[in-house]
Amino acid sequence: MAEGAEANGRVNYLAAYRPLLQMLDSDEDLDVLAAEDGYSRDIGRSYRDLRRRVMRGYLLDLEADFERLYEEARSSALGDAKLARLLSDMEDNLCRVRRQVHFRLWLEAVLPLPDVAGRVGLLLRLLRKAMPKAKQSSGLLTSMTALRRSMAAPVGVS
Numbered sequence: 001m002a003e004g005a006e007a008n009g010r011v012n013y014l015a016a017y018r019p020l021l022q023m024l025d026s027d028e029d030l031d032v033l034a035a036e037d038g039y040s041r042d043i044g045r046s047y048r049d050l051r052r053r054v055m056r057g058y059l060l061d062l063e064a065d066f067e068r069l070y071e072e073a074r075s076s077a078l079g080d081a082k083l084a085r086l087l088s089d090m091e092d093n094l095c096r097v098r099r100q101v102h103f104r105l106w107l108e109a110v111l112p113l114p115d116v117a118g119r120v121g122l123l124l125r126l127l128r129k130a131m132p133k134a135k136q137s138s139g140l141l142t143s144m145t146a147l148r149r150s151m152a153a154p155v156g157v158s
Helices: 019-025 029-034 041-077 081-110 121-130 135-152
Strands: none
Touching: 019 041, 019 081, 019 135, 029 081, 041 081, 041 135, 081 135
């Protein structure tokens, strides 16, 4: 489970994966770094590589958290059509999140680094604007948190 997912015995996947959401929605970090004194393309490349490794790590943790939650809820879903539908929707959302992260990882790998002056070309700005934002990711995380909490609640308590 990602760090910060559990506080006071309560799981909060949205809080745990907030850094991933911020990375998916953040486009200016590298530009700000490039505008600093001492910036070089090697520094930019190292930063981008580290960022990509962190995103992949968060995705692996998210997939593992989802699989654990899914396995725990699956048997209950056999007799509960609403829960079965929720699990199906969450699985669809996880596929979208995977595609979003993989697209972002690919785009960051192929987009050119800003130059030393921090200038970013028009094409690069347009491509960054075209990147999907993390809205669906937060929906999945909110659903996962609600399901986890409902499974932990005593029977008759929601």
